Amino acid sequence: xxxxxxxxxxxxxxxxxxxxxxxxxxxxxxxxxxxxxxxxxxxxxxxxxxxxxxxxxxxxxxxxxxxxxxxxxxxxxxxxxxxxxxxxxxxxxxxxxxxxxxxxxxxxxxxxxxxxxxxxxxxxxxxxxxxxxxxxxxxxxxxxxxxxxxxxxxxxxxxxxxxxxxxxxxxxxxxxxxxxxxxxxxxxxxxx
Amino acid sequence: xxxxxxxxxxxxxxxxxxxxxxxxxxxxxxxxxxxxxxxxxxxxxxxxxxxxxxxxxxxxxxxxxxxxxxxxxxxxxxxxxxxxxxxxxxxxxxxxxxxxxxxxxxxxxxxxxxxxxxxxxxxxxxxxxxxxxxxxxxxxxxxxxxxxxxxxxxxxxxxxxxxxxxxxxxxxxxxxxxxxxxxxxxxxxxxxxxxxxxxxxxxxxxxxxxxxxxxxxxxxxxxxxxxxxxxxxxxxxxxxxxxxxxxxxxxxxxxxxxxxxxxxxxxxxx
Numbered sequence: 001x002x003x004x005x006x007x008x009x010x011x012x013x014x015x016x017x018x019x020x021x022x023x024x025x026x027x028x029x030x031x032x033x034x035x036x037x038x039x040x041x042x043x044x045x046x047x048x049x050x051x052x053x054x055x056x057x058x059x060x061x062x063x064x065x066x067x068x069x070x071x072x073x074x075x076x077x078x079x080x081x082x083x084x085x086x087x088x089x090x091x092x093x094x095x096x097x098x099x100x101x102x103x104x105x106x107x108x109x110x111x112x113x114x115x116x117x118x119x120x121x122x123x124x125x126x127x128x129x130x131x132x133x134x135x136x137x138x139x140x141x142x143x144x145x146x147x148x149x150x151x152x153x154x155x156x157x158x159x160x161x162x163x164x165x166x167x168x169x170x171x172x173x174x175x176x177x178x179x180x181x182x183x184x185x186x187x188x189x190x191x192x
Numbered sequence: 193x194x195x196x197x198x199x200x201x202x203x204x205x206x207x208x209x210x211x212x213x214x215x216x217x218x219x220x221x222x223x224x225x226x227x228x229x230x231x232x233x234x235x236x237x238x239x240x241x242x243x244x245x246x247x248x249x250x251x252x253x254x255x256x257x258x259x260x261x262x263x264x265x266x267x268x269x270x271x272x273x274x275x276x277x278x279x280x281x282x283x284x285x286x287x288x289x290x291x292x293x294x295x296x297x298x299x300x301x302x303x304x305x306x307x308x309x310x311x312x313x314x315x316x317x318x319x320x321x322x323x324x325x326x327x328x329x330x331x332x333x334x335x336x337x338x339x340x341x342x343x344x345x346x347x348x349x350x351x352x353x354x355x356x357x358x359x360x361x362x363x364x365x366x367x368x369x370x371x372x373x374x375x376x377x378x379x380x381x382x383x384x385x386x387x388x389x390x391x392x393x394x395x396x397x398x399x400x401x402x403x404x405x406x407x408x409x410x411x412x413x414x415x416x417x418x419x420x421x422x423x424x425x426x427x428x429x430x431x432x433x434x435x436x437x438x439x440x441x442x443x444x445x446x447x448x449x450x451x452x453x454x455x456x457x458x459x460x461x462x
Contacts, residue, residue, distance in 0.1 A: 071407050071436050084436060087407075090220035093196075098218040099436050101404045102225070102261040118220050121193070145193075 008095070009077030011038040011126045011192065014119045016112030016142065018045040018134030020162025022057075024182055025132075029062040031186040035078040036064050038192055041091075043083040043115045045108050045136065055082050073097045083110035090118040106138035116142025120149040127151035128192070130185065134166030144174045154178045154188070194226050198238045202226065205245060210252045212326070213389045214259065216413035222259060229258045257327050261408065262298045265343060266305045268403070269435055270353035275454045277309055277355050280430055284398055290319040293397045293424065295388060296405035297323040300334025300381075301347075306401070307377040308363060312356070316380055322395065324386035335383045337373040341366055388417045393424040400425060403455075404434035411441075418442045422459070431457045 017024065021044055032040075046054060052068050058080065059066035066080045067073070075081070075095045083089035088100040088110050105111035112131070116139065120127050129146040131139040133156055143153045153176050158164035160181050170176060180188060199222060206212045214222060226241075233254075235241040244251050267273045284290050290310075294303045303323045310316040325331050333339075348360040364371040386394070388405070400421050406414050421431055422444045431439070431448070433455040439445045448457040 071438065072411060087436060090218070090224070092218060092220050098220050099407045100218075100221050100224070100261065101263055101407065101434075102221070103263055114224070117193075118224075121220070121223070 009037070009039045009075070011128065012041060012075070012119055012123045013038055013128045013130065013189065013192065014041040014043070014116055014146075015130045015132065016043045016116060016134075016139045017132030017156075018108075018112075018136050018138065018163070018166060020133030023133075023162065024156060025058060026061055027182050028185060028189070029058060029064070029080070031190070032062055032064050033190060034063040036080075037077060039075050039077050040064075040080045041075075041083070041089070041115060041119065042080060043089060043110050043112045045110075045112075045134070045138070046085060054085075058082065069097045069099065071097075071099055083115060085110075088114040090114065091122045093122055095122075106136055108136065108138050112139040113142040113145075117145040120146040120151055123149075123151070125150035128154065130154040130156070131167055131170050132156045133161035133163045135163040136166060137169045139166055140170045140173050143170050143176070147175055147177075152177050154180055154185070156185070157181045194223055194230070194238055198242075199223055199226065202242060202245065205242065206252060206255065209246065210249070211390075212252070212256055213387075216389065216410045218408050218410065221261075221408050225259045225261070229255070232258075253327075253329060257329050260327055261404075262327070262330050264298045264301045264404075265350065266301045266347035267350035267354045267356070268302070270350045270355075272432070272435075272454055272456070273305065273309065273350075273354035275452060275456065276306075276432070277313070279451065280399070280456060281309060281313055281315065283428075285313075285315065287398065288318065290315060290399075291395060291397045292319060292321045293395070293400045294321060294323045295386070295400060295402040295421070297325050297331075297334060298327075299330050299339070300337070300383075301339065302401060302403065303334060303381060304337065304373055304377055305351075307380065308351070308356070310380075311377065312358065316377075319380050321381045322397075323381055323383050326385060326387040326389075328385055331383045331385065335378070335381075337375070337378050338370050339364075339373070341369050341371050344371055388420065389413065393420055395424065396426045397424055397429055398426055399430040399432065401432040402434075403432065404437070406437055407434060415442060418444055422447075425459050427459065427462060429459045431459070433457075 055068040068082045090098040147153045155167035158167045351360045364373045447461040449460050
């Protein structure tokens with residue numbers, strides 16, 4: 001799908017969540033194989049704090065390198081990328097990241113929709129989008145875009161989510177390929 | 193969503209027809225901006241947008257305004273302003289005259305923030321703040337010094353966190369959902385259009401502030417703009433960038449020293 005056939009990695013998993021999603025990540029990350037054969041991008045709603053506390057928190061749970069994205073960083077397989085606080089995170093066709101300080105989307109910056117749509121535009125069917133717990137409708141339009149591009153759409157099973165609204169909202173509006181519990185997500189990612 | 197080829201057509205149009213060069217801007221960001229414009233101006237299709245842009249020369253102003261990101265706030269990243277207040281601006285005190293350039297100033301919130309800092313330090317009277325943007329309409333807003341009231345709570349909190357000890361609301365008068373900043377603050381400001389893509393250096397400055405502007409540029413354009421700033425900074429001048437921006441990958445970085453862990457670099461050699 002990507003113009004450059006050398007584009008590394010071949011597949012991208014993009015995960016979004018809000019309230020209640022950090023717990024899920026803390027279960028998911030330790031179970032990931034290292035090295036990862038794909039790249040993972042994480043967009044979590046959080047307070048605008050300039051420090052890298054969130055990246056450190058996630059990095060402590062996995063041997064896979066965790067990196068808070070800086071301007072023009074290059075997407076590489078085997079790395080987990082975290083959207084920085086207060087910027088939207090976009091992906092270019094050449095695999096570099098762009099940070100964007102435009103208007104909030106769904107009251108959020110970073111917005112899950114923005115990153116999901118952008119990754120879907122670059123990676124098309126090689127995109128997997130996972131939407132976790134949250135009390136906001138962000139992510140629904142993004143999953144729709146991933147589905148339109150032929151990618152895989154996944155939501156956390158609402159009954160296992162601390163806040164069911166976010167995955168429910170997506171299920172009501174978008175064709176979802178898999179509704180998974182956290183152990184099922186671990187299994188799914190292990191087979192990618 | 194607009195397709196890649198359509199985006200390139202539009203970018204060629206605005207360059208050929210109106211001289212605005214967005215060729216080195218982030219495509220991912222531009223795509224979002226154009227999709228947003230299609231929605232808010234209710235274009236039924238890409239073709240209608242292109243037709244309007246080509247047939248109505250006045251529309252290009254709106255197009256440029258919406259293509260560029262004009263989100264800004266006062267004292268954004270308070271820790272940076274605290275460093276400006278405590279470590280940077282004091283080193284300019286002995287100068288007979290202080291020149292500051294806000295490049296890509298948008299609606300001017302950061303220019304007014306700087307003017308407030310300078311005034312509190314007793315330096316405003318001998319300072320000149322050049323505020324430039326490619327976009328004439330945002331400069332009109334900046335020049336008027338009139339801002340929406342709603343963000344003032346956040347602005348005031350940022351001001352306090354940046355070490356401000358005055359009553360922030362004393363700097364403006366509120367009326368009908370807007371605030372007008374004290375005209376004294378604007379007295380030392382000069383507003384002008386300037387395009388970082390195509391225009392040259394126009395003065396020598398003690399401090400250049402350009403925050404969250406270069407994130408929308410590709411690497412070759414970032415390099416061009418950094419060279420422009422380098423050529424526009426006097427000896428021991430400062431360059432202030434956004435939280436996620438850096439000069440680390442630029443050849444000029446060997447002649448600059450970063451201040452603490454802030455996105456502030458000082459020119460230590462010419």
